[in-house]
Amino acid sequence: MTHVPRARASFALSPQERRGVYRAIYGRRDVRAQFLSDPVPDRVLARLLRAAHHAPSVGFMQPWNFIVIRDRAARAAVREAFVRERDRAAQLYEEPRRSQFLELKLEGILEAPLNLCVTCDPERGGPHVLGRSAVRETDIYSTACAVQNLWLAARAEGVGVGWVSIVQPAELRAILGIPEPVLPLAYLCLGYVSEFKDTPDLARAGWRQRLPLGDLVFGDRWGAPDLRVRATLERAER
Numbered sequence: 550m551t552h553v554p555r556a557r558a559s560f561a562l563s564p565q566e567r568r569g570v571y572r573a574i575y576g577r578r579d580v581r582a583q584f585l586s587d588p589v590p591d592r593v594l595a596r597l598l599r600a601a602h603h604a605p606s607v608g609f610m611q612p613w614n615f616i617v618i619r620d621r622a623a624r625a626a627v628r629e630a631f632v633r634e635r636d637r638a639a640q641l642y643e644e645p646r647r648s649q650f651l652e653l654k655l656e657g658i659l660e661a662p663l664n665l666c667v668t669c670d671p672e673r674g675g676p677h678v679l680g681r682s683a684v685r686e687t688d689i690y691s692t693a694c695a696v697q698n699l700w701l702a703a704r705a706e707g708v709g710v711g712w713v714s715i716v717q718p719a720e721l722r723a724i725l726g727i728p729e730p731v732l733p734l735a736y737l738c739l740g741y742v743s744e745f746k747d748t749p750d751l752a753r754a755g756w757r758q759r760l761p762l763g764d765l766v767f768g769d770r771w772g773a774p775d776l777r778v779r780a781t782l783e784r785a786e787r
């Protein structure tokens with residue numbers, strides 16, 4: 550029998566729990582097209598928000614707020630802002646990419662029963678937050694961690710989440726009454742879904758494929774492949 554160090558034996562999750570964590574990670578999708586109109590119960594939403602609130606944050610500043618948007622008029626206004634920005638973004642592509650871009654389903658603002666705006670207050674915790682001296686944007690990174698916690702918890706609950714970033718922040722600010730200097734960091738659509746696809750929509754649409762992980766891992770210096778990791782990845786299933 551192989552020797553299992555005590556620390557590993559005592560702190561690791563059970564194999565079944567671990568499978569659950571990885572299932573949520575690999576089975577999480579950005580959902581746009583598969584939303585059902587069934588309401589998300591308040592207690593489920595509360596669990597998702599609590600998961601987000603337990604994210605790591607620089608200096609424990611917890612820079613986030615969560616605006617739960619049920620109002621249809623507000624959502625319709627966000628959807629109009631999305632259409633304006635999508636049409637502007639389309640001009641950045643040449644044909645045939647432009648038409649392909651315009652055919653993609655890139656939001657579920659009105660189909661999802663709930664929308665959620667996650668904001669980031671760069672001033673929370675005062676002018677000298679522990680850990681922000683060299684990298685000021687760590688407040689934004691922290692808020693992104695909260696979004697990811699919510700996204701994974703939602704997958705565990707069977708709730709789909711779609712991130713809509715194709716909206717001008719100034720428009721979101723105006724619609725939702727977000728004051729300066731608070732940033733509207735993530736605009737999310739949430740709801741139960743008809744299915745979670747196995748692969749990202751953009752991969753299935755032929756827009757872009759997942760990169761080989763082995764090519765992205767370097768050893769000791771930028772650009773030097775880590776052959777041990779690469780060989781292990783090639784042997785492992787995932």
Ligand SMILES: Cc1cc2nc3c(=O)[nH]c(=O)nc-3n(C[C@H](O)[C@H](O)[C@H](O)COP(=O)(O)O)c2cc1C
Pocket residue numbers: 577578579580581654655656712713714715748749750751752
């Ligand atoms: C910061 C961020 C912004 C995103 N914005 C959009 C968006 O505006 N519209 C969209 O359809 N998907 C958006 N996505 C989803 C990505 O396209 C998606 O995560 C990626 O294609 C991988 O698919 P998966 O999340 O299903 O694995 C965004 C994702 C992130 C992390």
